Amino acid sequence: xxxxxxxxxxxxxxxxxxxxxxxxxxxxxxxxxxxxxxxxxxxxxxxxxxxxxxxxxxxxxxxxxxxxxxxxxxxxxxxxxxxxxxxxxxxxxxxxxxxxxxxxxxxxxxxxxxxxxxxxxxxxxxxxxxxxxxxxxxxxxxxxxxxxxxxxxxxxxxxxxxxxxxxxxxxxxxxxxxxxxxxxxxxxxxxxxxxxxxxxxxxxxxxxxxxxxxxxxxxxxxxxxxxxxxxxxxxxxxxxxxxxxxxxxxxxxxxxxxxxxxxxxxxxxxxxxxxxxxxxxxxxxxxxxxxxxxxxxxxxxxxxxxxxxxxxxxxxxxxxxxxxxxxxxxxxxxxxxxxxxxxxxxxxxxxxxxxxxxxxxxxxxxxxxxxxxxxxxxxxxxxxxxxxxxxxxxxxxxxxxxxxxxxxxxxxxxxxxxxxxxxxxxxxxxxxxxxxxxxxxxxxxxxxxxxxxxxxxxxxxxxxxxxxxxxxxxxxxxxxxxxxxxxxxxxxxxxxxxxxxxxxxxxxxxxxxxxxxxxxxxxxxxxxxxxxxxxxxxxxxxxxxxxxxxxxxxx
Numbered sequence: 309x310x311x312x313x314x315x316x317x318x319x320x321x322x323x324x325x326x327x328x329x330x331x332x333x334x335x336x337x338x339x340x341x342x343x344x345x346x347x348x349x350x351x352x353x354x355x356x357x358x359x360x361x362x363x364x365x366x367x368x369x370x371x372x373x374x375x376x377x378x379x380x381x382x383x384x385x386x387x388x389x390x391x392x393x394x395x396x397x398x399x400x401x402x403x404x405x406x407x408x409x410x411x412x413x414x415x416x417x418x419x420x421x422x423x424x425x426x427x428x429x430x431x432x433x434x435x436x437x438x439x440x441x442x443x444x445x446x447x448x449x450x451x452x453x454x455x456x457x458x459x460x461x462x463x464x465x466x467x468x469x470x471x472x473x474x475x476x477x478x479x480x481x482x483x484x485x486x487x488x489x490x491x492x493x494x495x496x497x498x499x500x501x502x503x504x505x506x507x508x509x510x511x512x513x514x515x516x517x518x519x520x521x522x523x524x525x526x527x528x529x530x531x532x533x534x535x536x537x538x539x540x541x542x543x544x545x546x547x548x549x550x551x552x553x554x555x556x557x558x559x560x561x562x563x564x565x566x567x568x569x570x571x572x573x574x575x576x577x578x579x580x581x582x583x584x585x586x587x588x589x590x591x592x593x594x595x596x597x598x599x600x601x602x603x604x605x606x607x608x609x610x611x612x613x614x615x616x617x618x619x620x621x622x623x624x625x626x627x628x629x630x631x632x633x634x635x636x637x638x639x640x641x642x643x644x645x646x647x648x649x650x651x652x653x654x655x656x657x658x659x660x661x662x663x664x665x666x667x668x669x670x671x672x673x674x675x676x677x678x679x680x681x682x683x684x685x686x687x688x689x690x691x692x693x694x695x696x697x698x699x700x701x702x703x704x705x706x707x708x709x710x711x712x713x714x715x716x717x718x719x720x721x722x723x724x725x726x727x728x729x730x731x732x733x734x735x736x737x738x739x740x741x742x743x744x745x746x747x748x749x750x751x752x753x754x755x756x757x758x759x760x761x762x763x764x765x766x767x768x769x770x771x772x773x774x775x776x777x778x779x780x781x782x783x784x785x786x787x788x789x790x791x792x793x794x795x796x797x798x799x800x801x802x803x804x805x806x807x808x809x810x811x812x813x814x815x816x817x818x819x820x821x822x823x824x825x826x827x828x829x830x831x832x833x834x835x836x837x838x839x840x841x842x843x844x845x846x847x848x849x850x851x852x853x854x855x856x857x858x859x860x861x862x863x
Contacts, residue, residue: 314409314731317398320743323491324394324484325354327362332725332746333392334378334496336364338761342388343495350392350482350491368759370750374719378749381759382498385752389496391415393477393727393743394489404490407479411730411738413492414474416447417715419723422745428714433468435503437712446740447472447728477727492727498751502711523561524554526688527695540688543605546591546681549673551656555683556672558691560656562586563623566698569649571627578701581694586620589687591678608682615677622678626652717753724748767833768826780825790819 326333337345354361368379381387395410396402418425419438427441446452449471477492524530526542545555562582567573574583592608599607626649655672683691715721727743752759785793844850 311411311732312406312409313734313736314397314405315734318405318729318731318741319396319398319402320393320492320727320729320741321396322394323350323354323392324489325358325361326392327358330747331744332727333362334380334746334749335361335390335392336368336381337388337390338386340388342390346390346392346493347480350480350493353484355484368752370719374750375748377722377747379752379759380496380498380749381752381756382501382754384499384754385756385759386761386763387759389498390493391496391725391727391746392491392493395479395492395729396490404481404488405731407481407490409731410479410490410492411732413477413479413727413729414447415477415494415725415727416472416474417496417723417725418745419721422724425745427472429471430473431468431470435473435714437503441472443726444742447474451738451740474728477729492729496725498715501713501715503714523557523695526683526685527554527558527691540685543682543684543688544680545683546674546679548594549679551672551674555681556656559623560653561695563649563653563656566702568623569627569647569653571624574624574627578698582691582698583620585687585690585694586623587618589619589681589683590617591619591622592680592682594680605682605684608680613677613679615675617677619678619681622674623649715751717751717756719750721751722748723751768829770830772826773824773830775826776824778822778824778827780823781828782820782822785819785821787818790817 322330323333335346335349339345349357349361365378368381370377370379380389393415395405395413397405416427418427418441420426422443425441425443426438427447429436429439429441441447448469452471475494475497477494480491480493482489482491522528522530525532525536526540529536542552542554545552551559562568566579566582568579573579590608591613593611593613595604595607595611627647629648631646631648631651652672658672715723725746729741729743730738731741733739840850840853844853
């Protein structure tokens with residue numbers, strides 16, 4: 309299409325039929341054919357149908373305490389929105405601009421305030437998240453550079469769009485009461501919910517301290533809201549083979565959260581600092597006479613235990629050593645190999661982390677050469693610092709793969725739209741015009757009950773479960789899971805599993821199993837009904853969970 313030059317300035321404003329005081333017309337549709345519906349509405353005397361076209365605003369608004377702004381539903385609610393502006397020549401009578409004089413048009417979604425807006429940035433086609441923008445600059449970075457004359461107009465841009473994310477507007481010439489209008493309309497995308505940030509956000513500064521509130525002193529600050537105690541008297545963490553409750557809580561974190569029960573975790577660079585500290589905590593032999601304080605510390609430094617003499621070495625050996633055969637016998641012959649570290653961790657989990665007097669189970673024992681261990685004040689401080697750093701790194705790694713919602717649901721998200729239009733000047737230059745920002749709006753959450761629309765699902769009858777072949781959903785089942793499923797075909801086998809045993813026998817081969825979709829659907833509905841009824845005893849939610857309306861049917 310050839311774009312004709314336009315010598316007049318252009319203005320963008322709300323359509324003539326929009327409610328008074330609005331900068332844009334936002335029209336809601338509940339059918340996927342909303343484009344055709346909008347075109348029909350715009351061509352059929354829209355000025356006299358404001359109540360019909362904008363009455364939904366009374367229904368979809370935030371409470372008064374949250375600003376009474378519009379709350380737009382997401383596509384998951386089967387709701388769609390069209391935004392519309394009117395393009396006019398900036399002359400006394402504001403005549404409509406001819407569609408063929410529009411080089412391009414679109415709009416942006418912005419957050420924050422109109423004076424200091426945030427726009428959704430894209431670099432080389434990749435989403436970068438929200439960032440500050442110049443309110444009236446061209447959203448296309450390449451167009452902006454060309455407009456400033458920094459590169460020739462004929463220069464070929466790099467592949468991939470760079471700039472603020474834009475959405476197209478389509479011209480629609482309309483005659484209303486004999487007056488011509490040029491509407492610019494487009495779909496307002498409330499969906500497209502997530503993006504990957506280019507770098508993980510920095511965790512809160514108190515994240516590590518919050519985690520340390522769950523560990524006892526000297527490895528955490530549980531019970532010490534005003535900071536650590538004035539004196540350090542908790543350095544003897546293992547005495548005569550008995551593990552202190554503080555050390556047991558630390559071992560639970562190391563073996564469970566940071567997976568030091570796995571030999572590969574010992575070579576993980578993320579665990580390097582903690583592993584280095586553990587390798588420096590040496591066991592010592594019993595002194596000939598009872599010692600305490602600095603005398604005990606001097607004895608421990610001069611009298612290392614033989615063999616695996618550090619806590620790191622013992623735990624590393626545990627992670628690489630299979631547990632005794634009797635430990636996993638109750639799980640059946642197909643049970644996976646259990647390591648000593650896993651059995652040790654299971655024993656630690658049986659202890660009460662809040663009790664310092666409850667002894668650990670007999671299975672939570674270290675080797676005979678690892679009976680006594682001191683953790684001096686300097687080592688405890690290093691452990692606390694390493695735990696803070698380890699948690700921050702773990703959150704950074706997890707957040708790097710965590711998608712971030714583009715539009716935040718609820719009252720914390722405030723957004724507005726701004727239109728723009730480009731025309732070609734008689735000298736061949738492209739000029740951009742911006743319209744005023746719209747009123748702010750919020751976005752409904754996917755689970756918002758006020759925004760949800762009912763979905764009709766036709767359930768199968770009980771007779772449908774016995775019709776046809778079981779060819780609805782097919783599952784590729786590995787041998788060990790197939791043996792477990794085939795072994796649970798009788799009530800005695802199920803009771804044996806609940807008592808701690810496992811199925812015996814099995815063919816040890818892979819299966820391809822197909823299930824009847826009607827049966828799966830009926831089972832899911834029955835299980836849902838049972839769970840809802842059980843939880844209703846505690847939550848009392850039945851009046852809000854299920855509404856059943858009888859429908860008469862012919863016999």
